[in-house]
Amino acid sequence: MPRPIKNIVILTGAGVSAESGIDTFRDAGGLWEQHRVEDVATPEAFVRDPDLVLRFYDMRREAIQTKAPNAAHDALARLDAEWPGELLIVTQNIDDLHERAGAKRLIHMHGEHLNAWCTACDTRSQWTGSLIDRPACPACGMVGYLRPDIVWFGEMPYQMDEIYHALNRADLFVSVGTSGAVYPAAGFVREARASGARTLELNMEPSQGSHWFDEARQGPATRLVPAWVD
Numbered sequence: 001m002p003r004p005i006k007n008i009v010i011l012t013g014a015g016v017s018a019e020s021g022i023d024t025f026r027d028a029g030g031l032w033e034q035h036r037v038e039d040v041a042t043p044e045a046f047v048r049d050p051d052l053v054l055r056f057y058d059m060r061r062e063a064i065q066t067k068a069p070n071a072a073h074d075a076l077a078r079l080d081a082e083w084p085g086e087l088l089i090v091t092q093n094i095d096d097l098h099e100r101a102g103a104k105r106l107i108h109m110h111g112e113h114l115n116a117w118c119t120a121c122d123t124r125s126q127w128t129g130s131l132i133d134r135p136a137c138p139a140c141g142m143v144g145y146l147r148p149d150i151v152w153f154g155e156m157p158y159q160m161d162e163i164y165h166a167l168n169r170a171d172l173f174v175s176v177g178t179s180g181a182v183y184p185a186a187g188f189v190r191e192a193r194a195s196g197a198r199t200l201e202l203n204m205e206p207s208q209g210s211h212w213f214d215e216a217r218q219g220p221a222t223r224l225v226p227a228w229v230d
């Protein structure tokens with residue numbers, strides 16, 4: 001007899017924002033200006049060719065700001081507002097569509113497109129403009145030290161302790177719109193299973209980790225997520 005569902009963890013990936021018009025990594029073929037995203041989203045790329053990396057994030061920041069949340073973001077925000085137990089949305093996405101839909105109990109494990117990180121004074125600040133022009137840090141005034149506050153490949157994702165704490169207490173783990181290609185996020189389903197949680201995958205197609213889920217449903221997030229929430 002499965003235990004009652006009190007605590008929920010929801011992992012989202014690029015697929016939850018796809019129907020808002022934000023390219024997933026797969027749709028873009030993982031390419032940008034003939035570069036593999038994995039080769040652009042790294043600290044080494046930033047050292048090797050900072051302009052290429054800053055252009056990539058300026059383009060993404062500009063694109064995201066023209067997009068709006070979709071029915072999947074709205075349904076998850078509704079669940080967040082109404083669920084009496086513990087609930088945590090962990091997003092791999094750097095867009096702010098979950099917040100703009102109203103979600104509150106949310107962690108951006110890979111950072112946020114509207115934040116910049118000053119490597120001179122180590123502070124983070126909201127930044128909606130371009131970084132390619134090497135603006136001065138709003139906190140320390142140093143010029144040329146701002147980078148996107150994004151977790152690149154090889155860097156430690158944010159708030160991992162909070163995430164594993166929630167996974168260890170979860171009665172239900174739901175993964176929405178992710179290919180299960182990137183760790184440590186791709187391993188969360190196994191953490192949840194080890195804690196006895198039931199696991200559900202909602203994705204356009206089976207992910208690389210579908211076999212770890214008790215149930216996997218295929219289809220667009222704007223159909224599957226409201227149907228599951230409501």
Ligand code: BV8
Nearest residue numbers: 013014015018024025026092153154177178179183204221
């Ligand atoms: C770390 C920010 C350690 C950048 C990103 C273990 C095994 C193997 C490799 C590793 C491992 N541990 C670590 C690694 C290395 C690496 C990794 O996993 N590499 C992969 C490529 C093998 N991981 C890391 O480097 C991580 N860091 O482990 O640090 C450490 C320890 C100590 C000290 C220091 C460090 C950091 C990874 C974070 C990288 N940054 N994002 C940016 O966004 O620009 S990852 C980036 O790619 C995204 O954030 C996202 O996470 C990932 C893409 O994944 P998805 O979101 O799933 O997107 P994708 O396009 O792949 O899939 C979309 C899915 O949606 C598809 O399945 C599609 O079918 C579906 N879909 C499409 N449309 C819809 C839909 N579904 C529903 N409805 C639709 N309409």
